[in-house]
Amino acid sequence: MRPPLTAIVWTSLALAVLLPGCGRDDAGEGDTVQAPDAAPSRVRAPIVTVSADQAVSPVAPWQLPAVPVEDEGVEALQTQAAEALEAGRLFDGPQSALPLYVALARHAPDDPDIAAGLDQAVAALLERGDAALAAIDRNPAALRTAHEIGAVARTVAPERESVVRFLSRLDTVDQAQRANRLGEEALNAGRVGENGQGGALARFKEALELRPGDVRAMQGIAASESALIRRAEVAAADDDFAGAERWLQAAAKVRPDFETVPHARDRIERLRATRIGDLRDKGLAALGREDGLSDARAALAELLRIAPPGDPAAVLLRTRIDLATHYGLFRPGQAFTDALRNGGRGPELVVIPHGAFRMGAGDAEADATDAERPARNIRFPRGLAVARHEVTVGEFGRFIAASGYEPRATRRGYSIAYDERSGNLVRRSNVDWRSDYTGNRADPSMPVIHVSAQDAMAYADWLSEQTGERYRLPSEAEFEYALRAGSTSRFPWGEGTPPERTGNFTGALDRSPSGREWRNAFDGYGDGAWGPAEVESYRPGAFGLHDMAGNVSEWVADCWHDSYRRAPDDGQAWVNPGCRTRVVRGGSWASSPAQTRSAWRVASPSDTTNARIGFRVVRDI
Missing domain, CATH: 3.90.1580.10 (paralog of FGE (formylglycine-generating enzyme))
Structure with missing residues (x-):
């Protein structure tokens, strides 16, 4: 079995969407699209949070408690093991079901009742392990429980096919969690991987391939989309609407079936329309001054940089400037x-x-x-x-x-x-x-x-x-x-x-x-x-x-x-x-x-x- 991994506890999706995106100071391998110049200084807050007290510590190998068995005490121990199994006490101590059944099976390996009891105990253990694996999307700490169960199963029945399959499932979950952790680290470092090669998105997609429906990975993908949208917003705030559109186009590839990017584009277009209107009004006001022609031209140059082709505000201001240039009043x-x-x-x-x-x-x-x-x-x-x-x-x-x-x-x-x-x-x-x-x-x-x-x-x-x-x-x-x-x-x-x-x-x-x-x-x-x-x-x-x-x-x-x-x-x-x-x-x-x-x-x-x-x-x- 692989060494147990330290899990990273994922913040809620709502928090991930609300936190600002990360800059591109330390672009990782495969990241080719450059963030706007102003982005790194504005978006340093992390996308996800890792806390030491939330991490899953390594699980030590499980030691099978020693249970002495005498011929005259076999029946009593069988009764005790069945009661423990019924009560769900599987491996906590020498009075639990698995230590008792393992000791009995070693003493009487051909006893069918003892073998059946051991099979039931192992099945109950693996059922509990699968339940823990299924719960990690809601409770990340459940992964530790799964690892503890894996340690027990590896000790009591390492050759059983059901145990091997469970350990394989546990290993797959570990790989997915590792991919998620690497994705979160890349995202916090600003390596979103929007070009499809490396970066956070590749790691989160790897996690989803390993474990379809992984909530942590889906939240990471949503946070990656949010980071790209935030970069678009930062670019728009700096009047770089062409750059904003490039970031939006990258974000649109992340979750194409969601309306997040269209809504962001609407917000940015409203910001651009407001900015265009302000520059138009600034230019027109400058033309009303005797020495304002150069200021009006500067406003037009800025407006043309951010306005779409044929924008009416740009046409109006250009016409008014041309008139003022060639005809005065x-x-x-x-x-x-x-x-x-x-x-x-x-x-x-x-x-x-x-x-x-x-x-x-x-x-x-x-x-x-x-x-x-x-x-x-x-x-x-x-x-x-x-x-x-x-x-x-x-x-x-x-x-x-x-x-x-x-x-x-x-x-x-x-x-x-x-x-x-x-x-x-x-x-x-x-x-x-x-x-x-x-x-x-x-x-x-x-x-x-x-x-x-x-x-x-x-x-x-x-x-x-x-x-x-x-x-x-x-x-x-x-x-x-x-x-x-x-x-x-x-x-x-x-x-x-x-x-x-x-x-x-x-x-x-x-x-x-x-x-x-x-x-x-x-x-x-x-x-x-x-x-x-x-x-x-x-x-x-x-x-x-x-x-x-x-x-x-x-x-x-x-x-x-x-x-x-x-x-x-x-x-x-x-x-x-x-x-x-x-x-x-x-x-x-x-x-x-x-x-x-x-x-x-x-x-x-x-x-x-x-x-x-x-x-x-x-x-x-």
Whole structure:
């Protein structure tokens, strides 16, 4: 027989489930999944408890008491042995059944009554031993009783088949108890063995194979599952929800028919949802502060780390951060006006989206010139507020009245106007910003013309002073980006003749007041105007802006350069101090089709004033 083993008393299942899991400081052989970094410091309490006073001490070999037998006393001893057997006194002393029957059997080995009595005593002993083995799940101390009985059986009838079978059962239980003890030690050391190789789980499963239904082993398996769940909870508390899910997946393999892991997963998912909501709210609150964008991005990074793909909170915060990054307090497509300090509102502005485009003309574009090349990619990291329409006579007049500014044409007393009789642009006296394209008084809703580049910049500076925001002329890159509005074709609408009501261009169907026709115009197109039209008379482009390609050409902030070589690649205006020649962009009511192309540009002295050039403003956001 194997040496008797010291048993370990198992705590109740309820206690095992409630105790925290163990860290992975001392991973045993076969354990490959690593615990979260924070786990060891948080979960040092043991899973099971072993107490010295609960352990089963080794059982010494049983010594058969000496019972003297004389012939004349055999019958009395038989009676005494039968009474002891009936009373259940099997081996406690020389007056017990087994010592008496063994002594009698040795004295009279052929006596059938004595042999039958011994058989009954041995059977009663083994029955008591089996009862002790069956009781160890409820009372671990019963294993000692079984060992004591085994020691007696080994002494009184070692060759009997029934005794051999009992001793084999006892040995199997000992092996199961040893496996349980090793499993408990591994579990307390953090070696759960969730990968299926070694560790506590392997030991508990070994115990169950040896002794199906072993309560101690089943409690150990439940405690192992609890330890893995606890690791998942520790990981979740550290916002490591991916790690938590790995631990839960390991735990789910332990007892797949139980709902323990699904319930734990629900708890952790609620914790994650709460944490995600907190980070979303933290990020949104940061965006409300002037300097909070970096804090909002940090909150988003943390949220994305713990949120499942496509989480609505992450989508919302990312969208809000993108808006704040590219548009400040605005949104693409939003229209707004700024209040003027002296009363009234500034021009209506539309927020165009940030993005990128290819500026200039391609090598194969018809009618293109070297001044429009080389084409290059421009990216705008931030949106821009662009005036919905060209500055009107009325808007410019409010600036003149409020500031006392004297425009260039007013100071020199003339500008270049259209002459219907000759069909040409000619110099005409007493024409300035208040005049229309023929030199007559202009309606307030018409785009202001007869203004120089300096006049346009003075208006933008006045708006800046009135609103506290930065107004300016658009850069050439900004103008083309807004004009194209996502298109890459020769004209912003595509190729060929413009669709109906696209804008005020030179159309073959247009007629002047005296019946003149354009010699170089878009075939089959007519817009109903000869000269500039009121702003917003035609359909807006894709960005919601009117007349970017027609009506009047417009001043931009750039100085003129013969090509785009060495031009800024960030979309900013290309300005040389003291330059006297500026860039004009966008077709006008009198521009040929070639001059209405998206890439078209032309140089003009900055003090030029005529009936074809106006401007619009932009505002930084």
